[in-house]
Amino acid sequence: MSILAVIPARGGSQGIPRKNLLPVGGRPLLAWTIAQALEAREDGDVIVAVSTEDAEIAQVAREHGARVIDRPAELATHTAPTEPTVLHAMDTVEAEGVTLEAVVLLQATSPVRRPDTIRRAIAEFRGTGVDSLVGVVPESPFFWRLPEHPGASARAAYDVAARPRRQELTPQQLHYFENGSLYVTAPHVYRTHRNRIGGRTGLFVLDEVEGVDIDTLTDVAAAESMLARLGWRTS
Template identity: 80%
Template sequence: MTALVVIPARGGSKGIPRKNLLEVGGKPLIAWTIAQALEARTDEPDLIVAVSTEDAEIAEVAAAHGARVIERPAELATDTAPTEPTVLHAMDVVEGEGIELSAVLLLQATSPVRQRDTIARALAQFRADGVDSLVGVVPESPFFWRLPESRELSARAAYDVDARPRRQELRPEQMHYFENGSLYVTAPHIYRERGNRIGGKVGLFVLDEVEGVDIDTLADVAAAESMLTRLGWRTS
């Protein structure tokens, strides 16, 4: 059976206008996620890599970089439209061609930093672990605090301050894991039954810390370029 990668890419963006086409390391931002998904075809030759967009320029760029383009209906491309209906629409298009899907990967173009084998490893873990959804996460230390509800109360730590471990001694189960939106792998029936990318038995796919870069502001571009170079992606 076939796995489907869906990369949502609207033409509108409130923070950075035309963000999906922003130049990062000499390429349009969206091109990095397309390239990383196509890299997974070494292990997943039947992988379908699709960009869902309502924007003609993004569609042209996506096709030029090797992705299939799925035309997104206008009502799924508004500022308030959730992502899941866009994925379901892409699934409808592909399954309407008689293709049976074994997994659906949601990749956010605004998280352009991934190792070359990240997507292939995520798919392999999804299948090996027998989960219904796999969430990409970045590890963080457990040294978090909560503000008090009033000035008379003490701030609260999310860890035992009397038994504070050294960071290098932390075990995986003591860490916190931040869902950074970069990657999700989901069984098709979860989207159909729940209308959600997460459901059923959930697993975590632990990304490297350098893969946690997200493009929210122009200041994030330099960090992304640095990390892409560090991971061996060719930038200009």
């Protein structure tokens, strides 16, 4: 049984041009997620695959140790959902006789992960027996909603009459933000629901520093700082 770690990486980007190849800490952005996925191979058969339609991205992926799966053009548009890309990657490796235990979906634009994060996520998926595991970042519950119409009162998502101190919050009182960094999913969920999330779902709680996403160029410095803080070598 194998684990398939899929890293979707299109050549196009509506925000930062060629974002997956953007230099971050001395490496192309994509290379960080590849390196983190490769760390997970210590605990078993993990296939690290980059799905792309772009020749330059494919070359970078191979140079950094990943397998490349050629993505069909119709799955590489800016409106194409991610799940068909994952299913295409699953079809590709299963056609070679590989039996999949789980699929790990990794977002290259979330480059900040601890060296053992993906390995621990796989272990938690196995240990808990869930059908899908969602990577989340913990946040305080002190959220508000705008009033529904002018003159109405804004609404708090917590009890303002019994506001706890942050250091006294329990894990159950926190909110958990799905930042897209990683998902671990049983293959049957993709086949049945065509979704990365389905069945009994668990939360894999990431460190707060792992919540950095590269959406704008100003996010690069934050990512580089956090990568260095977690012990990754950056230039």
